Amino acid sequence: MRRLSVLLSLLVLAGCGRAATSAMPAGPAGPAAARPGYGVADRFDPGMLRMRLIGAQPGWPGPRLPLAPPPRKLDCGRLKCVALTFDDGPGEATDKVLDLLAAHHARATFFVLGQMVTDKSRDFVRRMVAEGHEVGNHSWDHAALAGLSADAVRRELDRTQDVVRRVAGVRMTLMRPPYGSTNHEVENVARQEGLAQILWAVDTLDWRDRDPAIVAKRCCSAKPGDIVLMHDIHPTTIAALPRLLDELDRKGFTYVTVSELLGSPAPGKQYFNR
Template identity: 70%
Template sequence: MRVGLLLLSLLLAAGCGEARSSAVPSPSSKSHHAFRAGAQFDAQVFGNRLAGRQRGWPGPRMPVAPPPRKIDCKQLKCVALTFDDGPGDRTDAVLDTLAAHRARATFFMLGQMVTDETRGFVRRMVSEGHELGNHSWDHPSLVGLSPEALRRELQRTQDVVQQVAGVRMRLMRPPYGSTDKRVEDATREEGLAQILWDLDTLDWRDRNAALVAKRSGEAKPGDIVLMHDIHPTTVEALPRLLDELDRKHFTYVTVSELIGSPTPGKAYHKE
């Protein structure tokens, strides 16, 4: 009885005494629970609610990234695997494979692809130490846009990812690798460095898992490797290419771990 009174007092103190229908999503499940007046009291749900209040409830708690790693890519064979155009319905399989190899990567995402169905993947990326990057809202060639449309492509994607994962991205990859002085200026204003690549697996063109794995296996230390997590053949190739890079004793790093602190507007690496 005393426990019940104590929990009720805490509930009222937290400002949660009124009836609510909102839910706190579980990071590992799509199911939702809500505490409603007249419903059976659930201490675990209450604990989640209280934790959420302490972090700025209403809304789900943001994922927590692992602490920064100290990696010396001058001493190690570093490679930065990058994935464009997601998140898609196969991104979870990509994350599973990366986790099995203890590999971190960088995901350059389209804002329009961050939906109710894929937002959990974005949050998982953060919690597992991957880096998030801006790939525009819907993949236009940025050099052909008006200044207003260019800013909108970047800002909408920045905003939706921050809303979903609590992360303000520092990197972007221009669609098609197409950039110019106006794109440089716009990305500088938005605080985004431009990330190109050293090795293009051409997985977007050649939907052949064996070929994609072979090309990726040719990566050299310091390379940024371009892939796409939306193609089934790339998902199929990923275990094989990681096995090959493991055999060569590569260390998998994010782009920022590879290049250091990125400078907004600056373009890094090009095949």
């Protein structure tokens, strides 16, 4: 009991000492309250803290839930920031994507499908969080949300929110509508769910053109402040990553998450770039 009490105290103190702890540390521009996590006073989630606390106990048979690194202080008004994003995973090659990003000290945002977060792939989501990447909601099964009722849209988002919270202990604050399919109804549901709609400025079309050279060239056309769309489920995209990361390095880009790029994106609002 004494060990449990001490650990609880340390976790609470650690949370109160940070601006936020979410799926990925958000940028410095917005207020901490806009970036929910178990360490934010007015968005305190005792259930999430309990999950982390239990998972840290010796002998606990369940997963040890990850903690995101501290928020970074970045000024994307001064730096050449680019937000690389990956949709439709986690897939079999997601760990390779994470390896390549780590080799370049790059952070990215992964918009995951709820049905893809399985017992086999859940460790990839935990690794995303632990390595400072951002996790976003891409619906449960890649439905075209604009063709659904408000209740059906909510189910698509809520099921994915629940599975990611369960396996990684984080609450996502971003969503990407599959196919970019959105309308006023989707916007309203996203706002109610506390999710900003993240679209893109650069589409690599890696789902269509399975050519690493083409994918890399399109990605490297990005300008400072752009959000780039890729997928972590295509082998050719993984093959393109070393080339495009080397080129973006050469151009002096800083790799940031979407929330680092935008600061505190507003729920429901659509974003294409900074």
